[in-house]
Amino acid sequence: MPEVSMTVNGKPAKGQIEGRTLLVDFLRDTLGLTGTHVGCDTSQCGACVVHVDGRAVKACTMFAAEAEGAEVRTIEGMAEPDGTLHPIQQAFQDHHGLQCGFCTPGMVMSAAALLAENPTPSEAEIRDYLEGNICRCTGYHNIVKAILAASGQDVSRIAAE
Amino acid sequence: MYAFEIDRPMTLADAVKALGAEEAQALGGGQTLIPALKARLAAPARLVSLSGIAGLKGICTADDGALCIGGGTTHAEVAAGAGAYPALAALAANIGDPAVRNRGTIGGSLANNDPSACYPAAVLGSGATVVTTNRKIAADDFFEGMFTTALEDGEIITEVRFPVPAAASYQKFEQPASRFALVGVFVAKYAEGVRVAVTGASEEGVFRWSEAEAALTARFTPDALEGLSLSGEGMISDLHGSGAYRAHLVGVMTRRAVAAAG
Numbered sequence: 001m002p003e004v005s006m007t008v009n010g011k012p013a014k015g016q017i018e019g020r021t022l023l024v025d026f027l028r029d030t031l032g033l034t035g036t037h038v039g040c041d042t043s044q045c046g047a048c049v050v051h052v053d054g055r056a057v058k059a060c061t062m063f064a065a066e067a068e069g070a071e072v073r074t075i076e077g078m079a080e081p082d083g084t085l086h087p088i089q090q091a092f093q094d095h096h097g098l099q100c101g102f103c104t105p106g107m108v109m110s111a112a113a114l115l116a117e118n119p120t121p122s123e124a125e126i127r128d129y130l131e132g133n134i135c136r137c138t139g140y141h142n143i144v145k146a147i148l149a150a151s152g153q154d155v156s157r158i159a160a161e
Numbered sequence: 162m163y164a165f166e167i168d169r170p171m172t173l174a175d176a177v178k179a180l181g182a183e184e185a186q187a188l189g190g191g192q193t194l195i196p197a198l199k200a201r202l203a204a205p206a207r208l209v210s211l212s213g214i215a216g217l218k219g220i221c222t223a224d225d226g227a228l229c230i231g232g233g234t235t236h237a238e239v240a241a242g243a244g245a246y247p248a249l250a251a252l253a254a255n256i257g258d259p260a261v262r263n264r265g266t267i268g269g270s271l272a273n274n275d276p277s278a279c280y281p282a283a284v285l286g287s288g289a290t291v292v293t294t295n296r297k298i299a300a301d302d303f304f305e306g307m308f309t310t311a312l313e314d315g316e317i318i319t320e321v322r323f324p325v326p327a328a329a330s331y332q333k334f335e336q337p338a339s340r341f342a343l344v345g346v347f348v349a350k351y352a353e354g355v356r357v358a359v360t361g362a363s364e365e366g367v368f369r370w371s372e373a374e375a376a377l378t379a380r381f382t383p384d385a386l387e388g389l390s391l392s393g394e395g396m397i398s399d400l401h402g403s404g405a406y407r408a409h410l411v412g413v414m415t416r417r418a419v420a421a422a423g
Contacts, residue, residue: 019208043192056266
C-alpha cells in the first residue's frame, strides 16, 4: 500500500493508505482524530469540513492521497494545548450554538474559514457561507449568532431570541 | 467504492502518460466524481489526480483580451480572480457551497458536462475555446449531450479561453437541495451578436436558444423576448419540475439575465 504524509494540526503525520482512502477516513481511522465527523458521506452536510492549506474542504470528498504534503487543520487543532477553547468554540458554547453537536466540528471549521476571509461578516453573509453545513437541531439562529459574536460584532439584534 | 489505484503526477506530461493505462480516468476536484464512485456509478481501475499539477492552475489575460483560465483552477479561484469578466466570476461564486468551490475545478466540470452544471452555460454562452493537451475545441463543438463531450480518452482540459463580452449575466434558478441549476441561462452581448446558453433544462444538456439570440441581437432588452417561448418537449422532467415548467423558466431566466446585464 502506498504511504501518505502530511502535517495535521502542526504535527507531521503519515500512514499507509489505499487509493480509495478518503481524507476523513485517514484522519479518523489512521490518526484517531475522530472530531471530524462523517454525516452524509455524500458532500451535502459539511460535518466533515477541515482546512487543507488554509481552505475549507469536505474531507469526505477528497482522497487522502491528494493531501500529500498538505497542511491540514481539524477541529482538534482549534483549542489551545491547555484546553482553552478557540474563540469560535467558546462563542458556540456561550450562545448555545449546538444541541446534539454532531454538525459542530464542521460548523466551527467553516466559520473559521469564513472569518479568515471576511473578519466581520453580516448575518446574511454568514448564512450564505453555511450553505454547505447542515444542522438538524438548532434551526441555525444560534449558530449564526455565535459566529457573529466570535467576530466581535453586536448580537443583540439578531432574530429568534 | 470499488478499489482502484491513484496517481498524483506533478506534470502534465506525466498525467498524459498515466492516463494511457488501462481503464484510467482523470480526477479533477472530485466534487462530482467522488460521490459517483461512492455510488458505484463509476469504477475506474486507476485515477489520475490532476490536483498536483501547478501548470493547470491560474488566470491570465491573453494578447487578444481573452480571459484564460487553467483547467485545474477552482471555482473559488475563478470567483476571486476573474474580475475582468464579472458575470463569469459571479457564476463561479455561486456553484455549490464554499467547501465545494475550494475543490471543484472548471476543467472537471466541463469534462463531466452535467446537464445541470453552471460552467457549460458560461462556456457556450461566451463562445469560449476549450484548450486540451491535443487541440483547441470551440464551445459549439465541445458539448455533445448529457455527460458527453468531444474529449477523447486521455485528453486533458488545460485551459479555457473566454472572449470578454460588452455585457453579460448568468441567472440560475436553483434546485435548493443540490444547488445545481433547475434552469440557468447565460446571456452575453458581443459586437458580433448576442449569445444565449441554457443549462439544466434540456435532456440534450446545455444548448443555445437561437430565436432569443436573434431577437436580442436586434434589440438587447427583456421586451425583445416578448412572444418567444420554448416547447417542453425534450426538456428534463423530474420530481423537481416538469418539462413544461422548465421551458417556461428558460424564458423567465433569460429575461432576468438580459435585465441584469443591462
